[in-house]
Amino acid sequence: MTESDLPVVHLTSGRWGDPAYRAELPAAAVEALKQLGVRGPAVAPVDPVDRPGLATDLEQLLADVLGADHVRTDLETRWAHTRGYSTPDLLRHRAGDTSDMPDAVVFPGSHDEVVALLEVCDQRGVAVVPYAGGTSVVGGLAPDRRFVAIDLGRLDRLTELDEISRTARLGAGVRGTAAEALLAEHGYTLGHFPQSYEGASIGGYAATRSSGQSSAGYGRFDQMVVGLTVATPRGTIEVGRAPMSAAGPDLRQLFLGSEGALGIITSVLVRIRPRPAERSFEGWKFASFDEGLTVIRRLAQDGPLPTVLRLSDEAETAVNLADPNVLGGAGTGGVLAIxxxxGPVDPGTAAALRDAGGESLGEGPGETWRQGRYRGPYLRDPLLDEGALVETLETAGFWSSLPALKAAVTNALVSSLSEQGTPPLVLCHVSHVYETGASLYFTVVSAQTDDPVAQWRTAKAATNQAIADAGGTITHHHGVGTDHRAAYAAEIGPLALDVLRAVKQTVDPGGILSPGILLP
Amino acid sequence: MTESDLPVVHLTSGRWGDPAYRAELPAAAVEALKQLGVRGPAVAPVDPVDRPGLATDLEQLLADVLGADHVRTDLETRWAHTRGYSTPDLLRHRAGDTSDMPDAVVFPGSHDEVVALLEVCDQRGVAVVPYAGGTSVVGGLAPDRRFVAIDLGRLDRLTELDEISRTARLGAGVRGTAAEALLAEHGYTLGHFPQSYEGASIGGYAATRSSGQSSAGYGRFDQMVVGLTVATPRGTIEVGRAPMSAAGPDLRQLFLGSEGALGIITSVLVRIRPRPAERSFEGWKFASFDEGLTVIRRLAQDGPLPTVLRLSDEAETAVNLADPNVLGGAGTGGVLAIxxxxGPVDPGTAAALRDAGGESLGEGPGETWRQGRYRGPYLRDPLLDEGALVETLETAGFWSSLPALKAAVTNALVSSLSEQGTPPLVLCHVSHVYETGASLYFTVVSAQTDDPVAQWRTAKAATNQAIADAGGTITHHHGVGTDHRAAYAAEIGPLALDVLRAVKQTVDPGGILSPGILLP
Incomplete structure (x- = not known):
């Protein structure tokens, strides 16, 4: 099955991903969890109890703009649009916690309807949060105040295709899978395959600076964007008249990563490429993560760079996250690179890997990884079912800082969780490389305490501080949301924060756009 | 002579470039100018007459911060820091026009001194304009009010070199030539070679989003920057903790292109690369500009991309700007690509050019171009001496828009100047390519009217409107300055303009930073 054949999955169940697919934990994994002290779930799932939604007069106002069919206040719809998919989110969902539930969900059908909606909400002081794929793992859908969720799912079309310039305009609500399918009809690919690919959407990719598994070849999503249309309470902003310009600051880069706080991105003009006839994947083995890091740095700096480049550390290799079906299986030593x-494997890349001491493991591990590439997150639900705490986080830094940054994050996770009586397993990989540095992606698994939300809050705070102290950025591709906003404010400093607040005040004087998300 | 061997040239003479080098117009060029109706200069050069400079108490305040040696109010220093190098600038300089002359020139020696200086100037309401290479061609050094020029020339050091991450921190006052020399000592290159390379500086590259002749291989300057330190009246902003981040908007891209209006960039962390042992250049001939455009688009989209890629149109090929020594020489038909x-010529690139109908002209035209690559601007002074009006301008757009954009700009220049009785010669080339589009760079030559500054103002206004109507950006790499600010405001629209004004109000509440530059 290729990327464009995957179904469009609507993640509305409080469990990750396609409801038709349920990951099973292998027996070895269950055994490994026992060694971590995992002893059954701390929170038994309960159903949500409704709470009052939107006032009737407001509902009517919104219906006047969108039509009554496109304004929903029923519990099922609102619950399905409640928060995202971080582990605390999943835990709160299991607890039936409706504190983050929207008062209504509205479904605009055009950019102009979004603008009209913002005007009405601004007049009435109603907070709004854009919702597209709903796959945030940083609290990006849970504002400080009661709110209306704006589901962008109806903005689901390819509206422009310029085959000379190789650009396409996609609505904010186009899912990753749908974008590939729409472009494949014309022989093109976007080449953006984040792990949330089955559910996440174009608008979310742009608003959170998503980065996909093919980033070595295609770049990050923010590097694919050449134009944006943004709706704000004060009207529309259109940016991107040329690939690059010297006409002042690059305003595209102000709205990319703005997470709904500076406007709602309704469509994006993206760079597209011809769809490759085939894609190839291989596994390579290196003696150690440090050795592997040197090799992938060399490829990132001197090439030839593959399309996908991923290096697991010793712990992740031993657990073999590349193949969730053998999670907990015995490692064979060394570290795994994918x-x-x-097209076919580039002999130049293969030669560089071999010259650096790498050993080809052939297509087997590559194919295994390819087939499981979107399956990792599905393991979170059975892990939670078993009573494990499992979460991921990521950072990035310059190459020279990465070893210390990795050690600092690992130490913070191990110390904080061990102090809470739940020593963790910490796995790490690099999957996004640049000439000057790379990302580090961590997976942590431990037993739950009695209050796993608080348990993780403590561990996460320690990790955030470790990242700041080691000079990394608080997030490489998950975004800021509410979970990272304090760390983000510290990272950019008070004056830069004032700058962003001034931008927000200008486009959103009533403060209705995603209050508390991104900006404290 | 390689790039790093070129002398550091201080452009302080009111004529472009190295005072030791004077370009001569070939006889054929002089003859060609006669055919355009050029009949001797309209404005005879006159010496400037001094006007009152900075009030004594202010001078003392600045001296208290920097030391008296670093505060200059003499006519010679101030005149040498007066405006940039656009044709109107050169004409005003020849007219002895001191209206844009700073009241003083100060020379801070550190970031902290710049911050202290801004604090004092803010308290006293003294406008400031940063001055580094002084090579603006868009009025970027001529604010709306009387001002103090902050010459960053003492911030001229390489202060960090990270060979693992391949990054270097360079002071804002490091000239292009000096940057290459400093990096060459360690075996690295920045790879940024704009035509202003002999005079322009790191701070100016960043503040104006410069793009160099090797942009196909090295990217634009804004793509080389991974970190920035910015001084504002409200303090310091540091951005860039990682190559890329999902932590909110990319604030680097807010200060890149801010042209001194949002702060003074005092140092830049840039990506560096190993210095190549050799560089190769070749000329290729195509039947027409349209054919050549298709070929360079193919290289930009599918590769393999060379480091330098430049395509002249029929008119520019006939005049042969690639070799200023034969300006006005007869063309041989077709168009020239460089x-x-x-390293050596990539056989894949050569094959792609050949397959597309290109004919290799060998290294001769390439070497001629390489030797003359920084010499083009030197022709402006002898052309002005002859009484010709000569100016350049640039835009960019998506590939599908380029033919219409080129025709619109050419028509605007021809119509406007012909209506003024001075039909021009309009030359064009593409020298910066992207997957989705490219730049267009125009050179225009005509006879002068009695008021060449007004003559060009009229032609430029018509051109700006044509660019806007054809969907291009008002500038690809020269910047906004004062010349483009109205067109820029129209390009981004009133709401985006409000956003930038809000940013400015935040970092510069007193409005002392380059008033009237970038933002109306």
Whole structure:
């Protein structure tokens, strides 16, 4: 099954991903969890109890703009639009916690309807949060105040295709899978395959600076965007008249990563590429993570760079996250790298890997990874079912800082969770490389305490501080949301924060756009 | 002579470039000018007459911060820091026009001194304009009010070199030539070679989003920057903790292109690369500009891309700007492309050019171009001496829009100048390519009217409107300055303009930073 054949999955169940697919934990994994002290779930799932939604007069006002069919206040719809998919989110969902539930969900059908909606909400002081794929893992859908969720799912079309310039305009509500399918009809690919690909959407990719598994070849999503249309309470902003310009600051880069706080991105003009006839993946083995890091740095700096480049550390290799079906299986020593190409494996890349001491493991591990590439997150639900705490986080830094940054994050997680009586397993990989540095992606698994939300809050705070102290950025591709906003404010400093607040005050004087998300 | 061997040139003479080098117009060029109706200069050069400079108490305040040696109010220093190098600038300079002359020139020696200086100037309401290379061609050094020029020339050091991450921190006052020399000592290159390379500086590159002749291989300057330190009246902003981040908007991209209006960039962390042992250049001939455009688009989209890629149109090829020594020489038909490589010519690129109908002209035209690559601007002074009006301008757009954009700009220039009785010669080339589009760079030559500054103002206004109507951006790499600010405001629209004004109000509440530059 290729990327464009995957179904469009609506993540509305409080469990990750396609409801038709349920991951099973292998027996070895269950055994490994026992060694971590995992002893059954701390929170038994309960159903949500409704609470009062939107006032009737407001509902009527919104219906006047969108039509009554496109304004929903029933519990089922609102619950399905409640928060995202971080582990605390999943835990709160299991607890039936409706504190983050929207008062209504509205479904605009056009950019102009979004603008009209914002005007009405601004007049009445109603907070709004854009909702597209709903896959935030940083609290990006849970504002400080009661709110209306604006589901962008109806903005689901390819509206422009310029085959000379190789650009396409996609609505904010186009899912990753749908974008590939729409472009494939014309022979093109976007090449953006984040792990949330089955559910996340174009608008979310742009608003959170998503980065996909093929980022070595295609770049990050923010590097694919050449134009944006943004709706604000004060009207529309259109940016991107040329690939690049010297006409002042690059305003595209002000709205990319703005997470709904500076406007609602309704469509994006993206760079597209011809769809490759085949994609190839291989596994390579290196003696150690440090050795592997040197090799992937060399590829990132001197090439030839593959399309996919991913390096697991010793712990992740032993657990073999590349193949969730053997989670907990015995490692074979060394570390695993996955390289992927559009077309056949580049002999230059293979030679560079070999010269650096790498050993080819052939297509087997590559194919295994490819088939499981979107399956990792599905393990979170059975892990929670078993009573494990499992979460991921990521950072990035310059190459010279990465070893210390990795050690600092690992130490913070181990110390904080051990102090809480739940020593964790911490796994790490690099999957996004640049000439000057790379990302680090961590997976942590431990037993739950009696209050796993508080347990993780403590561990996460320690980790955030460790990242700041080691000079990394608080997030490489998950975004800021509410979970990272304090760390983000510290990272950019008070004056830069004032700058962003001034921008927000200008486009959103009533403060209705995603209050508390991104900006404290 | 390689790039790093070129002398650091201080452009302080009111004529472009190295005072030791004077370009001569070939006889054929002089003859060609006669055919355009050029009949001797309209304005005879006159010396400037001093006007009152900074009040004594202010001078003392600045001296208290920097030391008296670093505060200059003499006519010679101030005149040498007066405006940039656009044709109107050169004409005003020849007219002895001191209206844009700073009241003083100060020379801070550190970031902290710049911050202290801004604090004092803010308290006293003294406008400031940063001055580094002084090579603006868009009025970027001529604010709306009387002002103090802050010459960043003492911030001229390489202060960090991270060979693992391949980054270097360079002071804002490091000239292009000096940057290459400093990096060459360690075996690295920045790879940024704009035509202003002999005079322009790191701070100016960043503040104006400069793009160099090797942009196909090295990217634009704004793509080389991974971190910035900015001084504002409200203190310091540091951005860039990682190559890329999902932590909110990319604030680097807010200060890149801010042209001194949102702060003074005092140092830049840039990506560096190993210095190539050799660089190769070749000329190629195509039947027409349209054919050539298709070929360079193919290289930009599918590769393999050379380091330098430049395509002249029929008119520019006939005049042969690639070799200023034969300006006005007869063309041989077709259009000329120059390709350049770090190392030998890539056979894949050559094959792609050949397959597309290109004919290799060998290294001769490439070497001629390489030797003359920084010499083009030197022709402006002898052309002005002859009484010609000569100016350049640039835009960019998506590939599908380029033919219409080129025709619109050419028509605007021809119509406007012909209506003024001075039909022009309009030349064009593409020298910066992207997957989705490219730049267009125009050179225009005509006879002068009695008031060449007004003559060009009229032609430029018509051109700006044509660019806007054709959907291009008002500038690809020269910047906004004062010349483009109205067109820029129209390009981004009133709400985005409000956003930038809000940013300015936040970092510069007193409005002392380059008033009237970038933002109306």
């Amino acid at each position: 390289i992927g190409f559009d | 390709i350049g490589f770090d």
